[in-house]
Amino acid sequence: MRRMARLLKVSTSGYYSHVERCAATIVTPRQQRRADLTVKILDVHAESDGTYGSPRIITELRERGETVSAKTVAAIMAEIGIEGISPRTFKVRTTVTDPAAAFPPDLVRRNFDQGRLDAVWLTDITYLTCGQGETYLCAIRDGHSRRVLAHVLADHIGADMVCQAIDQAVATRDRSITGTVLHSDRGGEFTAG
Known part of the structure; x- marks a missing residue:
């Protein structure tokens, strides 16, 4: 390269700059394929009202006859800044503490296995x-x-279901459970009178 540049009386850095400028204007087949996939991904994402993530977009593209990998779709989506929307699951709050309730002392202190049956029941x-x-x-x-x-x-949640469960557990053991500690969280249904 140096010899050719010297014979043509040009600098080697000038030659490489010219090559880079030409390469920047010419679109390679790979770049064209990626641009086409980007348009198709945006189209599927828009048709789903912006809810589809990469797994559903891949499925849709494959149904349309595209051969595409999961990593490529995920990379293109990350590159253009789109993502699917996961439905938020509704989480019910089951532990509601009664501020007026009196809480007994913690007799278990995280030692749930006392080494014998009916020492601690967890609920x-x-x-x-x-x-x-x-x-x-x-x-x-x-x-x-x-x-x-x-x-x-x-x-529904209530103290009545806790009482029923306790009655069933006592009937299951079919013996005296004197001294058994029933350990629970501080929910209102466990501290109710």
């Missing part, structure tokens, strides 16, 4: 999403055996 209420509507589950579990002793399903 909580959770929300379940079902096709039929809203459902709440109250379960009681033995801290040592980790066996679920009782569970109650209801369409």
Whole structure:
């Protein structure tokens, strides 16, 4: 290269600058393909009202006959600054503390397995999403055996479902449970009179 530049009486840096300028104006097939994909991705994203993310866009492009990889679509979407919208899941707050309630001392102190059955029972209420509507589950579990002793399903949260679960757990053990500690969070249904 140096010899040719010397014979033509031009600088080597001038030659390389000329090559870079020519390369900048010529679109390579790869650049053209990426530009076409960008337009198609924007089109699919707009048709979905801006909700489709890369997995759905890939599926749609493939249904339209495009051969495209998941990484390429994700990279192009990140490059142009678009993303899908994930529906936010509705989260029910199941622990509502009663400010007027008196809380007993913590007898368990995070040591749930006391080395014997019926020393500590653990309970909580959770929300379940079902096709039929809203459902709440109250379960009681033995801290040592980790066996679920009782569970109650209801369409509402309340102290009555906790009482039912306790009655079921006592009936399951079929023996005296004197001295058993029922450990729960500080939800109002557990501290109700």
